[in-house]
Amino acid sequence: MFDFTIAGVVAPIFLLVFVGxxxxxxxxxxxxxxxxxxxxxxxxxxxxxxxxxxxxxxxIAGKGVVATVRHRQLGNIDWTMAxxxxxxxxxxxxxxxxxLVHFKNLGISSVVLLIxxxxxxxxxxxxxxxxxxxxxVKTEQMTRDxxxxxxxxxxxxxxxxxxxxxxxxxxxxxxxxxxxxxxxIVLVGIVTGVLAGFLGVGGGFIRVPALVYLVGAxxxxxxxxxxxxxVFSGGYGALRHSIEGHVDMMAVLFxxxxxxxxxxxxxxxxSYVRGPAIRYILSYSLILATFGAAxxxxxxxxxxxxxxxxxxxxxxxxxxxxxxCLFIVSLVWFAVRRKRGKVVPPxxxxxxxx
Amino acid sequence: MRQDALSHVAPPEGGKLTATPSxxxxxxxxxxxxxxxxxxxSLGTAAVIYEVYLKGRM
Numbered sequence: 001m002f003d004f005t006i007a008g009v010v011a012p013i014f015l016l017v018f019v020g021x022x023x024x025x026x027x028x029x030x031x032x033x034x035x036x037x038x039x040x041x042x043x044x045x046x047x048x049x050x051x052x053x054x055x056x057x058x059x060i061a062g063k064g065v066v067a068t069v070r071h072r073q074l075g076n077i078d079w080t081m082a083x084x085x086x087x088x089x090x091x092x093x094x095x096x097x098x099x100l101v102h103f104k105n106l107g108i109s110s111v112v113l114l115i116x117x118x119x120x121x122x123x124x125x126x127x128x129x130x131x132x133x134x135x136x137v138k139t140e141q142m143t144r145d146x147x148x149x150x151x152x153x154x155x156x157x158x159x160x161x162x163x164x165x166x167x168x169x170x171x172x173x174x175x176x177x178x179x180x181x182x183x184x185i186v187l188v189g190i191v192t193g194v195l196a197g198f199l200g201v202g203g204g205f206i207r208v209p210a211l212v213y214l215v216g217a218x219x220x221x222x223x224x225x226x227x228x229x230x231v232f233s234g235g236y237g238a239l240r241h242s243i244e245g246h247v248d249m250m251a252v253l254f255x256x257x258x259x260x261x262x263x264x265x266x267x268x269x270x271s272y273v274r275g276p277a278i279r280y281i282l283s284y285s286l287i288l289a290t291f292g293a294a295x296x297x298x299x300x301x302x303x304x305x306x307x308x309x310x311x312x313x314x315x316x317x318x319x320x321x322x323x324x325c326l327f328i329v330s331l332v333w334f335a336v337r338r339k340r341g342k343v344v345p346p347x348x349x350x351x352x353x354x
Numbered sequence: 355m356r357q358d359a360l361s362h363v364a365p366p367e368g369g370k371l372t373a374t375p376s377x378x379x380x381x382x383x384x385x386x387x388x389x390x391x392x393x394x395x396s397l398g399t400a401a402v403i404y405e406v407y408l409k410g411r412m
Contacts, residue, residue: 001407012407046411307409314404315397322396330392347385 006248007051013254015045015318020059020255022321024262025269025328026282027063035060035201036124037286037321038255040117040293044317047251049110050100053200054238054246059255060202061234063263068227076224078175078217081185085225088186089203089233092193097240100198104244114297116199121290124205128283159216176217176225184215189229197237202230269328272335273352281327285320292317 002013019041026037035056042052071077103109159178167181188210196203204226211222241247292313299309334344335352380387 010411015403015407045408311401311404314408315400318400318403319393319397322399323392326392326396345383345388347388
């Protein structure tokens with residue numbers, strides 16, 4: 001057990017290391033940080049809402065720099081788009097942090113953060129389900145029509161609408177091959193920045209879909225460009241949260257240790273396990289995390305008197321993370337066995353790289 | 355001796371006797387079963403962690 005004096009919480013170290021490990025591992029599969037599951041998890045484990053947001057934001061900032069360097073080497077960053085968005089992102093983060101301070105002063109930061117997390121996680125679940133089904137239908141139709149199925153399957157007509165908005169200045173993003181009004185990019189930056197500053201997340205789970213479905217960038221360019229924003233939003237957000245006294249550096253340190261290990265394992269696991277399959281499973285695990293956050297919310301709203309709600313909230317939130325890690329670890333083990341010619345369960349080959 | 359041990363198993367079409375797979379194999383051979391197994395372990399572990407480390411401290 002460790003006494004996190006600044007946060008005013010006594011919690012086991014392995015819990016924070018494990019949360020960091022899960023986020024690091026999962027991040028390798030979904031292309032974004034996975035920070036959206038950290039803030040509600042920390043609140044469920046007893047951290048005050050504003051502390052959970054500050055700790056999450058600070059631990060993300062360091063990860064963003066390393067990932068950005070890697071994506072720059074791969075040519076996945078559109079600097080014109082990234083730098084156009086920075087102003088909006090910084091403004092959004094400032095607004096988000098101020099909003100959180102306002103709710104903290106009212107004494108309802110945990111409640112508001114839990115409500116927001118429930119809405120965001122359930123929205124993400126619906127989005128993943130709908131997009132997976134639409135992409136599946138489109139792939140089947142293309143296969144039936146004898147068309148070649150590309151790496152990217154565009155199912156939205158929104159990029160055309162947003163690219164036709166005529167507000168000056170129009171920017172030409174050469175790497176992303178997109179010509180669009182700068183205000184569209186700035187607006188995406190502001191909205192995702194507010195969410196990032198408020199929830200303490202990187203914002204990739206909103207920014208990447210927004211860049212793909214609104215601006216029209218390809219997924220790998222959206223992920224690379226998003227990471228540049230995370231460096232700015234994470235760095236600035238960490239500074240602002242520190243000034244407001246929302247950061248317990250010991251908690252951040254333990255989480256970074258876990259996420260470093262998780263990122264290493266996640267990068268190894270992606271070479272054994274198929275990403276889309278994990279994303280689909282992840283969307284179901286989001287439902288568990290959503291119920292976990294909702295139960296904690298009910299526990300707080302009922303004056304912390306119904307003990308069973310706290311138990312169920314921890315069971316679902318922590319259980320979902322343990323489930324994800326166990327599933328990915330066992331899939332890697334099955335994939336290694338399969339490569340060595342040993343017997344594996346019949347459902348495994350569809351999920352692992354042959 | 356082997357045929358005696360498996361005398362309760364109905365012979366399939368080919369006339370050869372095969373052992374009935376253990377019901378526990380469902381937890382590994384079926385993806386749904388595997389998910390149920392992992393989910394039970396995960397929720398159980400989380401409940402133990404709550405009881406040992408978090409109860410009364412949250």
